[in-house]
Amino acid sequence: MRDTEISDIIDDFELLGDWDQRYQYLVELGERLAPMDPEDKTDANRVIECMSLVHVCARQDSARADRVQYQGDCDTAIIKGVVALLVGLFSGKTPAEIETLDVDALFEGLHLQEHLSPNRHVGVYAIVNKMKRQALALAA
Numbered sequence: 456m457r458d459t460e461i462s463d464i465i466d467d468f469e470l471l472g473d474w475d476q477r478y479q480y481l482v483e484l485g486e487r488l489a490p491m492d493p494e495d496k497t498d499a500n501r502v503i504e505c506m507s508l509v510h511v512c513a514r515q516d517s518a519r520a521d522r523v524q525y526q527g528d529c530d531t532a533i534i535k536g537v538v539a540l541l542v543g544l545f546s547g548k549t550p551a552e553i554e555t556l557d558v559d560a561l562f563e564g565l566h567l568q569e570h571l572s573p574n575r576h577v578g579v580y581a582i583v584n585k586m587k588r589q590a591l592a593l594a595a
Contacts, residue, residue, distance in 0.1 A: 458557060460544060465564035474570055481536025488539040491528040504581035506574055507531040509538060511582060513589035521549050523590050527582075537567075537579055545586055550594035558583050 471477050495512040502509040508530040516522035525542045529535035544561070545553050558580075562568065568576050 458560070461557060461561045461564070464540065464544070464561060468565050477565075477570075478533060481540070482532045483536070484539040484543075485529070485532055485535030485537075488527065488535060488542065491526040495526060496528065502578065502582050502585050505529075505534065505578035507534045507578065509534060509578070509582055511538065511542070511586050511589065513586065513593055515593055516547065522547055523550060523553060523593055525586060525589075533571075534575065534578065534582075538582060541582060541586060545590070548590075550590040553587055553590040 468477055468480070471480055491510060491512065496510045500510045500512045502511060509527070510529075511525060511527040513523050513525050516524045523546065525546045527535075527538040527542045529538050540561075541558075544556065548556075562579070567579065571579065
């Protein structure tokens, strides 16, 4: 069973029709991503497996200590859009909720594998894995 939030994201993309529109939407999501604090662009926050320069950073939510907030950035437009999707999906959740998110369902529903090169696909999963590891580290 898919998470409601994941279903909503997939539904939004399905409204767009062709992949040119979906790519443009990803680019727009990336453009709307809040700027990442420059001091968080460290090697520890870098997703090394990505062809693009990607950073993600998890912090304890200041209002709800059991929740995680993310920031992210990328130097390529499409992957920055994917980072924006993931930051939006993962932020505000507990580490346990983040660990159980069915990101495979999200990527399958978006048909990302069919529209990203194999290297980019590996990189996208590396972003997810990094974000999940960061959440678990905060919980420890």
